[in-house]
Amino acid sequence: MKQLISFFIFVFMSFSLYAQDKVIKVWPNGAPNDNGMTEPEEKYEGVRVRNVSEAEMYVYLPDEKNNTGAAVVICPGGGYWIEAMDHEGYDIAEWLKSKGVAGIVLKYRLPYGNHEVPSSDARQAIKIVRRNATDWGIHPDKIGIAGSSAGGHLASTVGTHFDYGNLSAQTEVEKMSSRPDFMLLLYPVITFREEFGHMGSRKNLIGEGNNWKMVEKYSNELHVSSETPPTFLVLADDDSGVPPRNSVEFYLALKENSVPAEMHIFAEGGHGFGITKHNQPADQWPDLFYNWLKAIEIID
Template identity: 35%
Template sequence: MRLLNRRETLLAASAGGLLGGAAAAASPVAAPGAWPAYPAEEIALWPGTPPGAPAVLPVEQVIETGTAAHHGRMVKGIARPRMKLFRPAKPNGAALLVMPGGGYSVIVIDVEGYQIGPWLSARGWTVFVLYYRLPGEGWAGRADVPLADAQRAMRLIRARARDYGVDPEKIGALGFSAGGHVCGDLATRFATPVYAPIEPADRLSARPALAAPIYAVQSMQAPLAHGGSRDMLLGPDPSPALEAAHSPARNVTPATPPCFLAHAEDDRTVSVENSLEMRAALKAAGVKVETHLFTAGGHGLGLPGPIGAPARNWRTLFALWAQAQGLGLG
């Protein structure tokens, strides 16, 4: 599947097993290059079995498509949704919930989770990398399963903010590709009931202080939709109404938090028009939006060579923007 090829992964490898930090690894693994050790600390989202579970739970697997020095792991079969926690040495009082992509078929945990987590935590953010359930693995109400996990994650971070040294009003969301869809869905449908409350934390707001859907899947409607993500999220032959209900640009309101969008115009996997449509909707609703479009960068904003260099600076642009929104660099 080309969506994963461009980020050092191959869905064709899905016969293998999936992630260090999940069932395939009982202890932290040294990260490639200069990255710190992968975090041992994690937070379970749900007590016991998550809501809407199939009769037979999926079995978690790790697919390694990288090397011993440069991991490229993906995760599927997530029956135990959770967050991995990167604690900063010098906290700035703000937190980010990070949602990796993977076309809703897998979660690309290294490239869009365990690599960005240390970069952000080195700049003061407390970072929670989300392992959300994949909608095509038998869960009831499949289209809302990733959003349910994202809402629950935001509420747990907010409820336990003091324990993490975080201001409960300074929790943002950042997502990539299909994880960018989860991020956009959270930003626009944070108050939509998608699971039954189970404890007082579920009465808290799930609204992020800001949202950053990066090269994000957004529209579930042709011709903009990424077909694989739509099929996995909505199932076969979704109605136009269902597609619209799960297209974040269709759900923007003035209550949507400020958004940061970044996309490469040569992205052949998820059309840049997804971000342009989202920007137009945000502008129409009077929501603050920062938009960065890059000439080159492909799907992942990391094209090697001089022409791709500007796209690799999206992280710094995001950090400066977040600081301007009050989620400072410390």
């Protein structure tokens, strides 16, 4: 009997885990670009996906009683060849929801030779959230973007390469701005310069070789301006996956342009810690981020 009860509890938890409020296709009428992926999408190692050819948004909305009106579009990492949807996606969204912040996990299309695909998905996701802000209880000027590792590169690409919308566009979504109002970057890939860039992410996004025009385009520390959104950076000193200098250079560029920023470099945590609890110093980042949102007046 105990075994039967345990089985039903397991089944219930399996279906209730990651219970999104909405699942939305980013390009319901077809994307303007293509990554050429024809193989079926594949999940493995828990909640990791690859062969992504259709972008989707998984929307977690907070209860009305504690809704702050803020929202975060979340870009999981994975070197532009997989996406770690659990601890760098759904788990972050669940935590944000518990704090009254809408969490929108973006399953973006992976590039597979087309470097424009991931960032076009992320910009469109921001536009979709902004278009639906009123219906979802979100303030249109409190929409941020988050990303981990290569997802941090994607988020910082959107934060440095955005548009303010096309008021003459035929659809309401395209009239919206794709500029995030703030950024959360977890141990992000920032640069594609060989000196301290993450060559795996670079290869998967822009291919092999030394196309310096493309390297410069996606070295996001070179594109910070006074219009870049306020940024919260989290990383660990012992990160052997992505050199901490990525975050440091981005922080310095933000300061050169008088953009509000806060950076936390924890002694331990390694790379890829996400929001999971490992009894490490880096586990503190969610509460620090929440307090920062208060400091920049995104939430009360």
